[in-house]
Amino acid sequence: MEKMWAGRFKKELSEKVNDFNSSITVDSRMYAEDIKGSIAHATMLGATGILKASDTDKIVDGLFAVLSDIESGALEIDSTAEDIHMFVEAELTKRIGEAGKMLHTARSRNDQVALDTKLYTLVQIDEIAFLTKELIETILKLAKEHKSTIMCGYTHLQKAQPITFAEHILAYANMLMRDVTRLSDCKVRMNLSPLGSCALAGTTYCIDRQMTAKALGFDGVVANSIDGVSDRDYCIELASAISIIMMHLSRFSEEIILWNSWEFKYIELDDAYATGSSIMPQKKNPDIAELVRGKTARTYGDLITLLTMMKALPLAYNKDMQEDKEALFDSIDTVKLCLPIFSDMLSTMTVLSENMAKSAECGFINATDCADYLTKKSVPFRTAYKITGNIVAYCIDIKKTLNSLDLEEYKQFESLFENDIYEAVDMKNCVEKRTSEGAPSLKSVEKQIELVEAFLQK
Numbered sequence: 001m002e003k004m005w006a007g008r009f010k011k012e013l014s015e016k017v018n019d020f021n022s023s024i025t026v027d028s029r030m031y032a033e034d035i036k037g038s039i040a041h042a043t044m045l046g047a048t049g050i051l052k053a054s055d056t057d058k059i060v061d062g063l064f065a066v067l068s069d070i071e072s073g074a075l076e077i078d079s080t081a082e083d084i085h086m087f088v089e090a091e092l093t094k095r096i097g098e099a100g101k102m103l104h105t106a107r108s109r110n111d112q113v114a115l116d117t118k119l120y121t122l123v124q125i126d127e128i129a130f131l132t133k134e135l136i137e138t139i140l141k142l143a144k145e146h147k148s149t150i151m152c153g154y155t156h157l158q159k160a161q162p163i164t165f166a167e168h169i170l171a172y173a174n175m176l177m178r179d180v181t182r183l184s185d186c187k188v189r190m191n192l193s194p195l196g197s198c199a200l201a202g203t204t205y206c207i208d209r210q211m212t213a214k215a216l217g218f219d220g221v222v223a224n225s226i227d228g229v230s231d232r233d234y235c236i237e238l239a240s241a242i243s244i245i246m247m248h249l250s251r252f253s254e255e256i257i258l259w260n261s262w263e264f265k266y267i268e269l270d271d272a273y274a275t276g277s278s279i280m281p282q283k284k285n286p287d288i289a290e291l292v293r294g295k296t297a298r299t300y301g302d303l304i305t306l307l308t309m310m311k312a313l314p315l316a317y318n319k320d321m322q323e324d325k326e327a328l329f330d331s332i333d334t335v336k337l338c339l340p341i342f343s344d345m346l347s348t349m350t351v352l353s354e355n356m357a358k359s360a361e362c363g364f365i366n367a368t369d370c371a372d373y374l375t376k377k378s379v380p381f382r383t384a385y386k387i388t389g390n391i392v393a394y395c396i397d398i399k400k401t402l403n404s405l406d407l408e409e410y411k412q413f414e415s416l417f418e419n420d421i422y423e424a425v426d427m428k429n430c431v432e433k434r435t436s437e438g439a440p441s442l443k444s445v446e447k448q449i450e451l452v453e454a455f456l457q458k
C-alpha cells in the first residue's frame with residue numbers, strides 16, 4: 001500500500017522497515033477510540049466551516065460504517081498498515097473518495113495518537129477501579145465472617161501479637177482503597193484533550209478545541225500544544241498506580257502461599273483454584289498466588305520501560321514514544337487479569353480458624369499484654385518488659401506458656417501478680433482489649449468495616 005506520506009520519497013519503504021516501523025499489531029485495539037476521535041474532529045471541521053457540510057457528512061457516515069464493519073468482523077484490520085490511524089483513514093478514503101482525504105485537515109497523528117491513547121486509557125481506568133472495588137468487596141465479606149477469628153499477627157515474620165483474621169485482611173482492603181483513589185487521581189490529570197495540538201504547534205485554521213474536547217467527554221483541553229503531543233505522564237502515572245496495586249496483590253499472594261503451606265495451614269485453597277504436580281502426587285500448589293506475585297514483575301518492567309523511554313526525549317513527539325502502548329497495555333491487561341482471579345481465589349478458600357487459634361497459643365504473643373498488666377499496676381513499662389522477658393525465658397525452659405504458668409511461679413518474678421493475670425493473657429481478651437482506633441477488637445473492627453462499606457458505596 002502506498003504511504004500517505006509518500007510525496008517526498010523516491011523509493012518505496014522496504015518491507016523490513018515497514019514491519020519494523022509498524023505499530024498496528026499493538027495499537028489496533030484503539031480502533032474505536034480512533035474512529036470516535038475522528039468523528040468529533042470532522043464534526044468540528046464542519047461546524048467551524050473549515051469543511052463543507054456535505055464532505056463532513058460523508059466522512060462521519062463513512063467512519064460509522066468503518067466502525068460497525070470492524071465490530072461485526074466484516075472488515076479485517078490490515079496487519080501490514082503502519083498504524084491504526086493510517087488504516088482507518090485509508091479505509092475511509094477507499095470508501096468515500098476525495099472527502100476522505102480532508103479528514104486529516106488541522107490534525108496530525110501526533111495529537112491523534114495522544115488522543116486515542118487517553119480515550120482508551122480513561123475507560124480502562126474505570127474498569128480497573130471497578131475490579132479493585134470487587135476485590136475489596138470480597139475481602140470485606142471475609143472480614144465480616146472472621147471478626148472473632150483469632151490469629152497471630154507478625155512482625156519480621158516472627159510471632160508478634162494476637163489479632164483477628166478480619167483485622168489482618170482489612171489492612172489489604174485499606175491498601176486497595178488507596179489504589180482506587182490513586183486511579184481516580186490520575187484520571188483527573190489525564191482528562192484533558194490533546195486534540196488540536198496538531199504536529200506540535202497547533203494550526204492556522206480556526207479550529208474549536210473546546211468543542212471536540214466536550215464531544216469526547218474531556219474536562220477541558222491541554223493548555224500547551226507541545227505538551228499536548230509530547231506528554232506521556234498519564235501512561236506513567238497509570239503504570240505506576242497499577243504497579244502499586246500489583247505490589248499489594250503480590251504481598252497478599254505471598255501470605256496466601258505461606259498460609260496454604262503445611263507449616264502454617266491457616267487456609268485451604270479450593271481445589272478449583274490450585275494445581276497439582278506432574279510427579280509428586282501429594283502436591284496442591286498455590287499457582288494463582290504465585291503467578292500474581294510473578295506477574296507483578298512485568299508491571300514494574302512496564303513502568304520502568306515507560307520512564308526510561310521518556311527520560312531523554314527532546315520536545316516534542318519522537319518515534320520512541322510509539323513504544324509506550326505495548327508497555328501500557330501489558331500493564332493494564334496484567335492487572336485486569338489478576339484482580340478477578342485473585343478475588344475468586346479468596347472467596348473460595350477455606351479459612352482454618354482452629355489452626356489459626358492453635359498457632360496463636362504458642363509463641364508468647366500475649367507477652368506484651370503480660371507487661372501491660374504489670375504497667376497497669378504501676379510498674380514502669382521498661383521494668384515490666386524486663387520481668388516479662390524473664391518469665392518468657394523461664395517458660396521456654398520448662399515448656400510452659402503464659403497461660404499455663406502457676407500463680408506461684410509468676411509471683412517469683414513479681415509479687416504484684418494475682419489471679420487476674422490469666423484473664424489478662426487470655427488470647428480472646430488480649431484481642432478484645434485492643435480497642436484503640438484501627439485495632440483488632442470487635443468494636444474497632446466493626447468501625448473499620450463501616451468505613452470500607454462507606455467507601456464502596458461512594
Ligand code: ARG
Pocket residue numbers: 023027082083109110113317319321322323
Ligand atoms: N504509530 C505512532 C505512535 O504510536 C503514531 C504517531 C506517528 N507520528 C509520526 N509523526 N510518525 O506513536
